Amino acid sequence: MIHLYALGSGSGGNAFLIDGPDGMLLLDAGFSTRELTRRAGLLKLDLGRLAGIALTHEHGDHASGARRLARRHGVPIVATDGTLRALALAADEPRATLRSASIIEIGPFQLESCRTLHDAAEPTAVVIETSGVRVGLAYDLGRPTMGLRHLLRLCDAVVIEANYDDVMLRTSNYPASVQHRIAGSGGHLSNRAAAELLTDLWHDGLSVVMLAHLSKQCNDPEVARRTVLDLLAPLGFRGTLAVAAQDVPVGPIPVAPSYARIRTAPQFELELT
Ligand SMILES: [Zn+2]
Numbered sequence: 001m002i003h004l005y006a007l008g009s010g011s012g013g014n015a016f017l018i019d020g021p022d023g024m025l026l027l028d029a030g031f032s033t034r035e036l037t038r039r040a041g042l043l044k045l046d047l048g049r050l051a052g053i054a055l056t057h058e059h060g061d062h063a064s065g066a067r068r069l070a071r072r073h074g075v076p077i078v079a080t081d082g083t084l085r086a087l088a089l090a091a092d093e094p095r096a097t098l099r100s101a102s103i104i105e106i107g108p109f110q111l112e113s114c115r116t117l118h119d120a121a122e123p124t125a126v127v128i129e130t131s132g133v134r135v136g137l138a139y140d141l142g143r144p145t146m147g148l149r150h151l152l153r154l155c156d157a158v159v160i161e162a163n164y165d166d167v168m169l170r171t172s173n174y175p176a177s178v179q180h181r182i183a184g185s186g187g188h189l190s191n192r193a194a195a196e197l198l199t200d201l202w203h204d205g206l207s208v209v210m211l212a213h214l215s216k217q218c219n220d221p222e223v224a225r226r227t228v229l230d231l232l233a234p235l236g237f238r239g240t241l242a243v244a245a246q247d248v249p250v251g252p253i254p255v256a257p258s259y260a261r262i263r264t265a266p267q268f269e270l271e272l273t
């Protein structure tokens, strides 16, 4: 069993945290070190238990507090080669490199990644496994690729971008060019696109979905929830559907290893013997 937290999410900053029995992993650090520490304090989380800080990409709303926080706690920044280069780390700042199709270990956490479509150096989605639980996180992406669907397979919990509602974007004050950029293949996922991706990812063990990176101008938490639930509930989803907020932390959300995977693993071994 692990606990998932959203310290905050939106264009003003993104940070999520996985708290397991043997350590914590921060996923993105898009607030100041002081703000990240304050929010962790509100949740009674001790950042001294951090094993590392994984970053999806170098944009400020995902990485602004990472270097100072990593230095303060003596933990590595874990990111793709392109993201690490964009951050221009000094020689003495510890780091670990995420590579597509390979798994790296950071303390008790195993990380897999895959490239996403976004206007950054080498943006990535990540999957973290620890204590038998598999958590996926993907946002700031224009559209889901086959690689992303493969990465996010069989997750117990998925944190997924639900950036905008199609109608609210079209009727917003944004000029047409900005609307196109947001909805384009290098932009952001709509509520509808997130819901459709989640139906592709659906399996019995998917027990937690957290919607993330909601636009303040072009989305509404209840609209996002409803759009996703309308597609997921008919498939049998009865789990936790949470919406990460920009200004207040959300959590703890417990995530247990899915029964489906526990069930299938021993059967598979039995068949082999
Ligand atoms: Zn970005």
Ligand SMILES: [Zn+2]
Pocket: 010, 011, 014, 059, 061, 062, 140, 213
């Ligand atoms: Zn972002």
